[in-house]
Amino acid sequence: MIDAKTWTDPHCPVARAVDIVGDKWSLLIVRDAFDGARRFTQFQRNLGIAKNILADRLRALVDDGILECVPNANGTRTEYVLTGRGADLFTVVLGLRQWGERHAFGEGEKHSILTDSVDQRVPTLRVLDGDGRELISSDTHVVRDLGALESGSDGRM
Amino acid sequence: MIDAKTWTDPHCPVARAVDIVGDKWSLLIVRDAFDGARRFTQFQRNLGIAKNILADRLRALVDDGILECVPNANGTRTEYVLTGRGADLFTVVLGLRQWGERHAFGEGEKHSILTDSVDQRVPTLRVLDGDGRELISSDTHVVRDLGALESGSDGRM
DNA sequence: CCGTATCCATTCCGATACTG
DNA sequence: CAGTATCGGAATGGATACGG
Numbered sequence: 133m134i135d136a137k138t139w140t141d142p143h144c145p146v147a148r149a150v151d152i153v154g155d156k157w158s159l160l161i162v163r164d165a166f167d168g169a170r171r172f173t174q175f176q177r178n179l180g181i182a183k184n185i186l187a188d189r190l191r192a193l194v195d196d197g198i199l200e201c202v203p204n205a206n207g208t209r210t211e212y213v214l215t216g217r218g219a220d221l222f223t224v225v226l227g228l229r230q231w232g233e234r235h236a237f238g239e240g241e242k243h244s245i246l247t248d249s250v251d252q253r254v255p256t257l258r259v260l261d262g263d264g265r266e267l268i269s270s271d272t273h274v275v276r277d278l279g280a281l282e283s284g285s286d287g288r289m
Numbered sequence: 290m291i292d293a294k295t296w297t298d299p300h301c302p303v304a305r306a307v308d309i310v311g312d313k314w315s316l317l318i319v320r321d322a323f324d325g326a327r328r329f330t331q332f333q334r335n336l337g338i339a340k341n342i343l344a345d346r347l348r349a350l351v352d353d354g355i356l357e358c359v360p361n362a363n364g365t366r367t368e369y370v371l372t373g374r375g376a377d378l379f380t381v382v383l384g385l386r387q388w389g390e391r392h393a394f395g396e397g398e399k400h401s402i403l404t405d406s407v408d409q410r411v412p413t414l415r416v417l418d419g420d421g422r423e424l425i426s427s428d429t430h431v432v433r434d435l436g437a438l439e440s441g442s443d444g445r446m
Numbered sequence: 447c448c449g450t451a452t453c454c455a456t457t458c459c460g461a462t463a464c465t466g
Numbered sequence: 467c468a469g470t471a472t473c474g475g476a477a478t479g480g481a482t483a484c485g486g
Contacts, residue, residue, distance in 0.1 A: 140313065141336070145389030146320050146382055152393060154313060156297065163303050172448050179298070182480045187449060197392075209447070217392045223384035223414045225303055231381060232302030235354075235374045236309060255424050257380045258415045267412050313458080329468050339460045344469060366468070
């Protein structure tokens with residue numbers, strides 16, 4: 133895994149991540165895995181994805197060390213479970229979910245998560261600088277000081 | 290924007306977000322915008338993307354309200370700047386970057402950000418539950434209690 | 447149930463040439 | 467500089483049929 137391939141931008145971590153999980157389905161499969169899906173048919177039902185595509189994506193995710201095949205109790209079939217590397221995608225999926233909730237629905241449109249519920253159990257993301265100061269207001273969800281964000285070691289995110 | 294189209298999964302915020310920015314280039318363009326890129330040629334140079342594709346993606350990002358065309362000082366050309374909606378993608382890009390740094394490089398490989406530098410100015414992501422408790426260890430970056438994460442209002446992330 | 451194999455349509459992307 | 471127009475190849479995705 134992380135084998136030799138032609139990266140879109142070999143030095144940029146964002147580009148590498150996008151090359152690995154930036155297709156139409158991978159992150160949705162991972163989302164379903166966070167949701168508790170483990171078996172081929174569960175993914176297929178939830179996603180409405182064609183079987184050959186699903187098989188292909190699962191294979192790729194396993195190759196990249198994001199999912200892992202484990203036999204179930206009876207040893208009758210294998211299940212797909214997140215590895216540590218896969219679980220680490222949680223911030224990405226959560227970030228996409230938060231953004232989608234706020235910006236990808238029309239006014240009256242329903243979606244699957246209540247954003248304003250006080251007692252919601254869904255975690256939220258915070259962005260902190262090196263000193264633990266919060267860079268993003270959780271109310272407005274807008275970056276406060278963009279200038280502070282532009283300085284990577286070589287000016288690249 | 291957020292116009293009628295055939296969503297991969299109409300009710301899932303994650304799926305909608307992926308439908309909008311889940312292609313090969315969009316998030317990399319947004320990354321460069323966070324990096325300070327504003328002009329067509331800047332994006333093109335940084336990304337090594339074909340010009341027609343870039344024009345297409347910029348148009349789409351503007352249509353989706355993620356970028357905005359503004360005339361520069363002299364009014365001689367237009368520049369592309371992030372809107373609030375675009376800036377809100379920061380957590381997604383940052384999440385991808387963190388994941389890429391940790392999991393998308395080989396052992397000895399260099400990448401553009403120093404992950405272990407103490408004085409780095411790069412912000413980090415934290416995942417907090419409703420009570421402000423941290424769900425993810427910043428050291429291991431591994432989700433501590435997956436069970437707590439599986440309960441959306443309808444069991445969907 | 448869990449895939450594989452085949453076929454086809456569509457989309458995506460890059461290279462090149464061209465324009466104001 | 468900032469795009470548009472066109473073309474061809476590659477990758478992606480879906481439907482269906484088939485096999486262990």
